[in-house]
Amino acid sequence: MVAKVYKPCIPLSAIATSSTHGEDSPYFAGWRAYDEDPYDATTNPSGVIQMGLAENQVSFDLLEKYLEEHQEVSKLVNGIGGFRENALFQDYHGLNSFRKAMASFMEEIRGGKVKFDSNRIVLTAGATAANELLSFIIANPGDALLVPTPYYPGFDRDLRWRTGVNIIPVNCNSSNKFQITKQALEEAYAKAKKADLQVKGLLMTNPSNPLGTAMTRPVLEEILNFISSKNMHLISDEIYSGSVFSSEEFISIAEILEESGYADAQRVHIVYSLSKDLGLPGFRVGAIYSYNDAVVTTARRMSSFTLVSSQTQKMLSPMLSDVNFTKNYIKTNRERLKRRYDYVVEKLRECGIECLHGNAGLFCWMNLKPLLEEATTDGELKLWETILKDLKLDISPGSSCHCTEPGWFRVCFANMSIETLDVALSRFTSFMEKRRKT
Amino acid sequence: MTRFSRASSNPSPETNPAPPRLKSDEGPAMRIIVPLQGVVQGRGGLVLGSLLPCALFYFLQLYLKSRNRPSQSPPSSPPTTLSTPDDHHASPSSPPSASGSTIHRTLSRGLLSPRSHPNVSSRAAAVARPDEDSLYYVGYKRCLRDPFHRVDNPEGIIQLGLAENRLSQDLILDWLEKNAYGALLGGDKPGELNIMGLTTYLPFDGSDNFKNAVAGFMGQVLQESVSFDPSQIVLTSGATPAMEILSFCLADPGNAFLVPSPYYPGWDRDIKWRTGVELVPVPCRSTDNFNISIPALERAYTQAKKRGLKIRAVLIANPTNPTGHVLSRDTLIDLLDFVTEKNIHLISDEVFAGSIHGESKFVSVAEVLESEGIDKTRVHIVYGLSKDLPLPGFRVGVIHSYNETVIAASAKLARFSSVSAPTQQLLTVMLSDKQFISNYLEANRQRMRRMYLLFVDALKQLGIECANSEAGFYCWADMSRYITSYSEKGEKKLWEKLLTVAKVNVTPGLSCHCIEPGWFRCCFTTLTEEDIPLVVERMKRVTQGPK
Numbered sequence: 001m002v003a004k005v006y007k008p009c010i011p012l013s014a015i016a017t018s019s020t021h022g023e024d025s026p027y028f029a030g031w032r033a034y035d036e037d038p039y040d041a042t043t044n045p046s047g048v049i050q051m052g053l054a055e056n057q058v059s060f061d062l063l064e065k066y067l068e069e070h071q072e073v074s075k076l077v078n079g080i081g082g083f084r085e086n087a088l089f090q091d092y093h094g095l096n097s098f099r100k101a102m103a104s105f106m107e108e109i110r111g112g113k114v115k116f117d118s119n120r121i122v123l124t125a126g127a128t129a130a131n132e133l134l135s136f137i138i139a140n141p142g143d144a145l146l147v148p149t150p151y152y153p154g155f156d157r158d159l160r161w162r163t164g165v166n167i168i169p170v171n172c173n174s175s176n177k178f179q180i181t182k183q184a185l186e187e188a189y190a191k192a193k194k195a196d197l198q199v200k201g202l203l204m205t206n207p208s209n210p211l212g213t214a215m216t217r218p219v220l221e222e223i224l225n226f227i228s229s230k231n232m233h234l235i236s237d238e239i240y241s242g243s244v245f246s247s248e249e250f251i252s253i254a255e256i257l258e259e260s261g262y263a264d265a266q267r268v269h270i271v272y273s274l275s276k277d278l279g280l281p282g283f284r285v286g287a288i289y290s291y292n293d294a295v296v297t298t299a300r301r302m303s304s305f306t307l308v309s310s311q312t313q314k315m316l317s318p319m320l321s322d323v324n325f326t327k328n329y330i331k332t333n334r335e336r337l338k339r340r341y342d343y344v345v346e347k348l349r350e351c352g353i354e355c356l357h358g359n360a361g362l363f364c365w366m367n368l369k370p371l372l373e374e375a376t377t378d379g380e381l382k383l384w385e386t387i388l389k390d391l392k393l394d395i396s397p398g399s400s401c402h403c404t405e406p407g408w409f410r411v412c413f414a415n416m417s418i419e420t421l422d423v424a425l426s427r428f429t430s431f432m433e434k435r436r437k438t
Numbered sequence: 439m440t441r442f443s444r445a446s447s448n449p450s451p452e453t454n455p456a457p458p459r460l461k462s463d464e465g466p467a468m469r470i471i472v473p474l475q476g477v478v479q480g481r482g483g484l485v486l487g488s489l490l491p492c493a494l495f496y497f498l499q500l501y502l503k504s505r506n507r508p509s510q511s512p513p514s515s516p517p518t519t520l521s522t523p524d525d526h527h528a529s530p531s532s533p534p535s536a537s538g539s540t541i542h543r544t545l546s547r548g549l550l551s552p553r554s555h556p557n558v559s560s561r562a563a564a565v566a567r568p569d570e571d572s573l574y575y576v577g578y579k580r581c582l583r584d585p586f587h588r589v590d591n592p593e594g595i596i597q598l599g600l601a602e603n604r605l606s607q608d609l610i611l612d613w614l615e616k617n618a619y620g621a622l623l624g625g626d627k628p629g630e631l632n633i634m635g636l637t638t639y640l641p642f643d644g645s646d647n648f649k650n651a652v653a654g655f656m657g658q659v660l661q662e663s664v665s666f667d668p669s670q671i672v673l674t675s676g677a678t679p680a681m682e683i684l685s686f687c688l689a690d691p692g693n694a695f696l697v698p699s700p701y702y703p704g705w706d707r708d709i710k711w712r713t714g715v716e717l718v719p720v721p722c723r724s725t726d727n728f729n730i731s732i733p734a735l736e737r738a739y740t741q742a743k744k745r746g747l748k749i750r751a752v753l754i755a756n757p758t759n760p761t762g763h764v765l766s767r768d769t770l771i772d773l774l775d776f777v778t779e780k781n782i783h784l785i786s787d788e789v790f791a792g793s794i795h796g797e798s799k800f801v802s803v804a805e806v807l808e809s810e811g812i813d814k815t816r817v818h819i820v821y822g823l824s825k826d827l828p829l830p831g832f833r834v835g836v837i838h839s840y841n842e843t844v845i846a847a848s849a850k851l852a853r854f855s856s857v858s859a860p861t862q863q864l865l866t867v868m869l870s871d872k873q874f875i876s877n878y879l880e881a882n883r884q885r886m887r888r889m890y891l892l893f894v895d896a897l898k899q900l901g902i903e904c905a906n907s908e909a910g911f912y913c914w915a916d917m918s919r920y921i922t923s924y925s926e927k928g929e930k931k932l933w934e935k936l937l938t939v940a941k942v943n944v945t946p947g948l949s950c951h952c953i954e955p956g957w958f959r960c961c962f963t964t965l966t967e968e969d970i971p972l973v974v975e976r977m978k979r980v981t982q983g984p985k
Contacts, residue, residue, distance in 0.1 A: 010781060010782070010783065010813075010815055010816045010841070011750075011781075012687055012688060012841075012843055012844065012847070013686060013687055013688060013689055013690045013693075013750075014690055015686050015687065015690075015847070016686070016687035016688070016843060016844065016847040017843065017847070021847075021850045023850065053639075055638065055639065057638075060637065063637070125675050125833075125854070125855055125856055125858070126853075126854075126856065128853055128854060129853075129854045129855065132854050136559065136561055136562065136712060137558050137559060137561070137562040137565075138556065138558060138559060138562070139559050140559045140560055140561065141691075143559070158854075161851075162686055162712070162851070162854075200556070200559070201556070231556055232556055233556045266556075267556050279637055280637050281637070281638060281639045282636055282637050282638055282639060282640050282858070282859030282860075283636070283637070283858050283859055283860065284675070284856045284857070284858045284859070285858075292558075294558050294562070294566055295558060295562075297566050298558060298562040298565045298566040301565050301566070302562075302565055302711070302712070304676075304678055304708075305675075305676075305678060305679040305682055305708075305712075305854070305855055306675060306679065306854055306855045307675055307676060307833050308833075308858065309675070309831065309832050309833045309857070309858035309860070309861040310831030310832065310833075311831065311832055311858070311860060311861050311864065312858040312860055312861060315860060
């Protein structure tokens with residue numbers, strides 16, 4: 001006796017019926033194409049290879065090995081000890097031990113160059129929730145956030161959908177390797193002012209998604225000066241910080257703050273997550289680290305809508321606190337990502353495709369401008385469709401990321417086996433060969 | 439064994455987290471600064487009036503800091519920062535500073551331009567503000583500071599304000615001990631580890647397997663009177679986000695829900711905070727046995743319309759909280775007729791559906807819909823695993839709707855509040871163990887029944903009568919004979935007396951929007967039988983003490 005679904009005729013909210021979720025964009029259309037026809041080496045070798053999902057599977061074996069070797073974790077999972085004391089508690093402060101473990105892991109990633117106070121960590125069910133929470137907290141409906149382009153397509157949804165906040169892009173281009181400039185910041189700010197929008201903050205991703213580059217010290221300092229002069233907040237989304245190929249090349253905003261004696265720290269909030277660096281997106285573990293007491297308190301209360309399962313906290317706590325494990329994991333993960341990146345870039349270069357010189361992330365920023373019939377968004381989307389339909393590769397068009405220069409694409413390489421990656425690269429090679437002949 | 443010992447964990451009221459801090463519990467510094475928030479944020483803006491106290495505050499902070507930390511003083515937060523340190527754990531320390539000179543720089547900057555730091559949004563300001571009006575949270579917090587422990591703190595506050603069920607947690611923990619490892623990490627072959635399925639992205643509204651398991655569990659709770667379609671449910675990290683997401687979908691900012699009162703205090707926060715949706719209480723009366731009155735709903739609807747307030751839904755809890763009633767089929771039909779006539783939604787929060795200890799059979803609104811042939815697209819159920827299974831920490835909530843658009847939108851919004859993969863995996867196995875669930879539900883029912891009867895009887899000895907409850911973790915007690923003045927003020931005074939003299943935390947009807955003074959919600963599911971005489975003794979300090 002299962003209920004029939006009726007056609008609805010009763011009014012719903014604007015949020016329920018809006019398309020701000022953005023899932024009609026090519027970014028997501030590609031994912032759907034993959035879902036309908038997923039590649040499999042044996043059962044579907046001509047299927048779509050998913051290169052549009054930034055997931056990290058290169059270091060998964062390290063996690064498994066840890067769990068196998070550490071029976072006490074299994075016991076925790078099993079319920080002995082841990083569960084009996086704490087299983088049934090649930091509190092928006094999160095387990096003390098887990099917050100400490102997160103702080104420790106974040107410090108490890110930054111090579112011990114900064115210290116994090118675990119009391120400033122607010123846990124959320126993923127970085128998606130963390131970004132939305134901060135948007136709710138620092139801006140009112142109708143206000144604006146500045147976001148450098150190209151940016152992660154999900155921001156359009158995460159920062160705007162329920163919050164009613166606007167995004168003003170800070171446009172970057174290839175003339176200086178897409179770095180953020182003072183001029184671009186000022187232009188965006190002026191644009192907001194002209195539209196009568198109050199700019200409440202700047203959200204940057206460092207290392208950048210989709211560029212795959214870590215921000216340099218001068219740029220970070222420039223940004224800090226800018227937000228300070230305009231009296232706004234700064235959100236530094238550092239979810240890929242553990243995926244910078246070499247630890248020296250990543251400079252966290254936390255470092256800059258520490259060096260300047262935390263002068264403007266109360267403007268700054270860092271977002272982190274275990275989804276990328278640790279390859280555990282399913283666990284839904286994110287965090288806000290804020291130097292601003294009001295933001296910490298408010299975020300903590302609002303996190304009641306997005307708490308991390310206490311079971312998950314208990315499961316991960318020992319692993320993240322195990323410095324031997326985390327040191328080795330971070331180092332190995334970096335090396336493997338770098339190897340993959342170098343491999344992909346080299347193979348693409350061999351068939352005539354150039355990428356932006358990157359030093360981080362689970363993807364590369366590919367330059368297909370020479371292949372465009374016309375240097376427009378339409379031209380780019382036409383090329384994207386060709387690649388999806390003919391090459392059966394789902395890559396993300398720069399226009400989905402609000403890139404002002406048509407022809408750039410984000411290509412993920414860490415979410416598949418090396419064999420699948422080879423198949424994908426060979427498809428690029430064949431495509432380019434065919435083009436040369438015609 | 440007492441249930442009160444809680445060395446390190448901080449339990450939370452209802453489905454949720456520790457409540458906001460109370461202004462009066464914070465230091466004298468905060469008593470000066472907090473009321474200035476409005477001024478400093480420009481709402482009231484007397485510059486001089488803000489500058490001087492800010493300066494005073496700065497000096498006070500400096501003084502306090504230099505007293506406590508002679509060696510190295512961290513930079514003080516600018517005086518216009520909204521909040522104060524977190525109370526349940528050590529306060530977040532200011533980041534360590536490189537040199538003492540930083541203080542002066544911050545200090546001077548602060549004095550020159552008290553507004554030269556970024557504010558939080560007005561939404562955030564509302565959230566950060568301590569709810570000094572909500573005794574529900576105040577009591578909870580006071581209890582946390584001085585929790586009863588049979589051995590370590592026998593004079594501590596006994597917590598009767600937290601609707602958490604410890605009566606049958608041993609059964610759950612036994613199951614976990616035996617099965618959790620295998621459920622989570624077991625591969626297809628013995629000895630093989632398989633966590634691949636746990637780590638990757640799952641659908642944000644829950645994996646198919648988990649949805650099937652939850653739908654099956656919901657059916658089992660209702661003794662198979664209804665079959666829930668997994669494709670009509672969206673899973674979220676707790677009933678709290680489920681309720682909020684549903685509210686976002688059904689109403690626009692400035693709209694309102696009609697809510698029969700008394701109602702669960704948490705809704706005032708969970709629903710109103712970020713959605714901008716108002717809640718209009720529709721009082722139920724003790725003469726009516728606190729039953730829902732359709733004429734009262736009609737009146738409230740008309741009055742709201744006159745005020746220009748658009749009503750989008752009626753929100754009910756079934757079983758009810760705090761009164762613990764099971765709604766009759768007729769009441770549900772009347773409600774459905776009402777919302778149909780007004781073309782609005784009905785939200786039924788059924789989190790306590792599996793926690794019936796009385797004789798009545800629980801009837802879900804889903805069951806009534808099946809048989810009455812009413813348009814289902816306006817009916818939505820909120821559920822969760824925190825009450826019927828004592829797993830609040832696991833964070834599992836449910837939205838069930840027959841409305842395609844609501845399901846589609848909720849499924850997308852669930853990305854902000856997803857259930858953790860290992861939790862989905864573990865619970866899929868547990869919920870599929872139908873025999874265990876059946877045994878658990880029955881054993882729990884019996885234990886609740888027993889405790890309810892003992893507790894109600896104990897209150898009777900004190901001259902306190904309870905409304906007839908059949909469900910939930912609490913009884914709804916009439917303590918009006920012990921209040922000095924039959925008013926809100928009188929009730930507050932009695933509540934305070936119970937907290938400070940009897941050292942018992944109960945939830946005053948005031949927090950639940952009850953219009954009749956003197957009613958209190960008392961939870962009994964965190965007690966053991968041995969605790970009950972102690973509770974009676976404590977309460978006697980008030981019932982038999984001087985007025």
